[in-house]
Amino acid sequence: MSEGSDTRASRVLLVEDNPGEARLVRETLAAREPGPFEITHCTCLRDALESLARGSIDVVLLDLGLPDSQGLETCRRIHRAAPLIPIVVLTHQDDVGLEAIRAGATDYLSKQQAAGALLSRALRFAIERQALVRRLLETTRAAESSDSNFKNLINENADAMLVLDQDGVIRFANPSAVMLFRRSETELVREQFGHALARDETSEIEIIRPGAEAVLAEMRVVEVKWDDTRAYLACIRDITERERAVAKLGSLAHTLRAQNHALTRSNEALNEFAYVASHDLKEPLRGIHNYASFLLEDYSERLDEAGRAKLETLTRLTLRMETLIDSLLYYSRVGQTELGLGRVSLQDVVEEVVESLHISLEEADVEVRIPAELPTLVCDQGRIAEVFHNLITNAIKYNDTPEKWIEIGSRQEAEGCVLYVRDNGIGIPEKHQGAVFRIFKRLHGRDAYGGGTGFGLTIVKKIVERHAGRIWVESSLGEGTTFCFTLGDAKDDGKALDDQPAALGHEPAPIAGA
Numbered sequence: 001m002s003e004g005s006d007t008r009a010s011r012v013l014l015v016e017d018n019p020g021e022a023r024l025v026r027e028t029l030a031a032r033e034p035g036p037f038e039i040t041h042c043t044c045l046r047d048a049l050e051s052l053a054r055g056s057i058d059v060v061l062l063d064l065g066l067p068d069s070q071g072l073e074t075c076r077r078i079h080r081a082a083p084l085i086p087i088v089v090l091t092h093q094d095d096v097g098l099e100a101i102r103a104g105a106t107d108y109l110s111k112q113q114a115a116g117a118l119l120s121r122a123l124r125f126a127i128e129r130q131a132l133v134r135r136l137l138e139t140t141r142a143a144e145s146s147d148s149n150f151k152n153l154i155n156e157n158a159d160a161m162l163v164l165d166q167d168g169v170i171r172f173a174n175p176s177a178v179m180l181f182r183r184s185e186t187e188l189v190r191e192q193f194g195h196a197l198a199r200d201e202t203s204e205i206e207i208i209r210p211g212a213e214a215v216l217a218e219m220r221v222v223e224v225k226w227d228d229t230r231a232y233l234a235c236i237r238d239i240t241e242r243e244r245a246v247a248k249l250g251s252l253a254h255t256l257r258a259q260n261h262a263l264t265r266s267n268e269a270l271n272e273f274a275y276v277a278s279h280d281l282k283e284p285l286r287g288i289h290n291y292a293s294f295l296l297e298d299y300s301e302r303l304d305e306a307g308r309a310k311l312e313t314l315t316r317l318t319l320r321m322e323t324l325i326d327s328l329l330y331y332s333r334v335g336q337t338e339l340g341l342g343r344v345s346l347q348d349v350v351e352e353v354v355e356s357l358h359i360s361l362e363e364a365d366v367e368v369r370i371p372a373e374l375p376t377l378v379c380d381q382g383r384i385a386e387v388f389h390n391l392i393t394n395a396i397k398y399n400d401t402p403e404k405w406i407e408i409g410s411r412q413e414a415e416g417c418v419l420y421v422r423d424n425g426i427g428i429p430e431k432h433q434g435a436v437f438r439i440f441k442r443l444h445g446r447d448a449y450g451g452g453t454g455f456g457l458t459i460v461k462k463i464v465e466r467h468a469g470r471i472w473v474e475s476s477l478g479e480g481t482t483f484c485f486t487l488g489d490a491k492d493d494g495k496a497l498d499d500q501p502a503a504l505g506h507e508p509a510p511i512a513g514a
Contacts, residue, residue, distance in 0.1 A: 009038035010127055013051055015078075016063045016090070017043040019378070021111065023488075025061065028119050037123070045069040045077060052082045059127050060087045064100065072096075072103045079104025086130035088122055094246070101202040106130060106220075112249045118242065129235060132157060133222055136233065160217075160236040163226050168193045171226060180217070180238055182209045197221050197232050204239070216240045289318040339380040339466055346374040346419070349381060350408055353388045357396070364396050366404040375410055375417055379487050383463045390456045391421040391483050398481070399425030415486060422482040428475040436473065437461045460485075 012029070016022045022041055029037040040057070042048040045068050051057065060082070064074045078087055086106035091097045097108030106126045109118060135153060154161045160177035162170050173181075173188040181188060195205045202220045209215060217236050224233045292314045300308060347370075354361070354368050361368060388408070395406045407422040428436060437457050460483075464471045468488030475481035 009036040010123065011038045011040065011056055011058045012123060013048060013057045013060045014039050014041045015043075015045070015048040015060060015066065016041070017066050018063070021063070021090075025119070029123075037120070043067070045074055048078065049081050052078070052085065057082070057085055059123050059130075060085055061090065061123065062087055062105070063090050064096070072099055075100045075103045075105050084130065084134055086126035088126050098204075106202070110246060110249065112253060113246070118245065125237070129159070129220070132159075132235070136222070136224060154233075157235075160238075162188075162193065162234045162236065163224070164193055164197065164232045164234060165226075166230060166232075168195075168197060171231065177236065180215070180236060181207060193234070195219070197234065199223050199232065205236075207236075216243050285318050285322050289315055289322075292318070339383065341378055341380055343376055344379050344381045344384065345376045346384070346410075347376075349385050350374060350388055353385055353392060357389070357392060360393070360396055364399070364404060366396055366399070366406055368392075369405060369407040371407065371409050374408070374419075377417065377487055379467055380463075383466070384487070387460050387463055387485070388421065390460050394456065394483075395421060395423035395425060395481070399423055401425065416488075418484050418486055420482050420484045422480065424480040426481075427477045427479050428473060428481055429477045430475075437471070 014022060014025055016025065022043075026039060026041075029039065040051055042051055043066070045066050048060070048062075052060075060078055062075060062078060064071055066074055069077065075087060075089060078085075083104070087100075087104060089097055089100040089105045089108040090111050091100065091108055092111055094108075094110070097105075097110075100108055106129060107122050109122055113119065113122075132153070154163070154172070155174045157174060158176055160180040161172075161174040162177055163172035165171055170188050170191050170193055173185050177188065178185055196203070199221050200223075202218060205217050205219050207215045207217050216239055218239045219234055219236045221232050221234050224231055292311050295303075296308065296311050296315070303311070350370065392406060392408070396404075401424055403424075405424055408420070409422075410417055410419050412418070437460075461471050464485045464487070469486040471483065471485035473481060473483060
């Protein structure tokens with residue numbers, strides 16, 4: 001292990017432009033041992049080179065596809081800028097990983113492996129190996145007579161180490177090499193190694209051990225001096241288990257792709273069913289609503305008061321049923337349709353939403369407060385506008401105080417930026433705070449506080465969760481309510497949410513009236 005690794009965090013320069021992948025790496029390194037790791041995150045090559053120039057980096061974790069550099073040239077430029085800093089490349093293809101190693105990388109991992117325990121071990125091994133190479137070079141340059149210290153350094157290393165002469169004959173084998181080859185040092189020394197020695201390159205070799213057992217190993221060769229002559233130091237590591245893990249991950253990935261394909265087809269079928277079902281349900285509702293209206297218009301004088309009241313109730317119930325059908329369909333599509341992500345000024349979004357609610361705010365005599373400029377975040381602008389529209393609408397409805405106000409703001413917490421909508425309204429008892437997000441759930445009578453379907457907060461929760469965020473309530477009865485939510489990382493696929501279906505005879509508004 002490198003010097004000081006037990007007293008300070010290993011400093012990792014993560015060069016990754018995908019926010020979801022970067023978040024996954026952070027969470028993986030935070031949860032795995034050995035640790036700890038201190039991560040500096042850059043999203044482009046230019047920033048990465050500037051960070052390397054400032055120093056204090058132990059290892060680079062590199063994605064080859066960046067906005068300002070693509071492919072192996074990314075690895076070469078990092079290696080040229082900091083030749084003594086180990087580089088671990090993240091890639092989807094093994095052949096690209098091997099090419100990256102020839103371009104100066106120390107190791108590579110598939111992006112599936114970056115989500116598991118192999119990531120922390122790979123970073124530690126890269127740091128240790130580079131520290132060893134650096135110390136070996138410093139040792140040979142500083143004092144060529146210090147052969148005993150040099151041998152001790154090799155002996156203590158966990159990797160198998162062989163010293164070979166110019167003809168490829170083994171001159172020295174450390175204890176780890178004896179264990180790897182399962183042969184004594186006497187049997188190994190003076191034997192022809194039998195594998196090509198490519199200086200300053202990493203290659204894979206197959207070792208045949210006694211009993212015809214084959215082991216896959218990774219080897220890196222550097223030139224050293226041994227007994228005052230030029231020689232080669234081969235650092236060899238058993239990667240059999242790693243390759244087995246790669247094969248297993250490949251099999252699991254294939255299974256997962258098949259399951260995702262089946263799930264996609266199932267979702268498409270369900271989506272089609274939802275459209276058909278909603279249309280088929282609306283047709284009889286439209287007929288009932290129209291005939292009830294005709295009876296009221298054409299036969300009103302022949303009906304007594306009770307008859308008219310029942311027909312009016314019937315028309316009202318058909319309209320309510322239609323609203324519920326539209327809301328269910330929209331809720332279904334919110335959960336299935338891809339987000340259209342981009343950098344969005346939440347200040348502009350909230351100002352537009354407040355302007356659209358100008359009449360409602362004026363009629364209810366509600367003051368809107370925005371104490372500080374709201375941040376710019378990556379999100380789906382239309383969907384987040386729905387979130388703020390619904391939360392502000394709720395704050396207007398559930399407030400019976402003489403001086404009503406709504407505050408919209410943000411604050412920084414450990415999990416990132418927390419957005420909130422706060423009011424001084426009626427509040428929510430603690431025992432009911434979890435229930436407000438349940439579908440069709442209203443804490444008051446159907447027509448109390450302006451009525452509603454009970455869908456609004458359910459859709460808000462769905463939208464926030466689609467952004468990899470969470471939403472919660474801070475409230476006490478009679479002391480107002482604060483809805484807080486976060487927006488996490490999500491994949492930007494450039495698609496926008498389709499328009500919701502039009503309702504019979506009026507515009508759909510499922511987000512109003514939680």
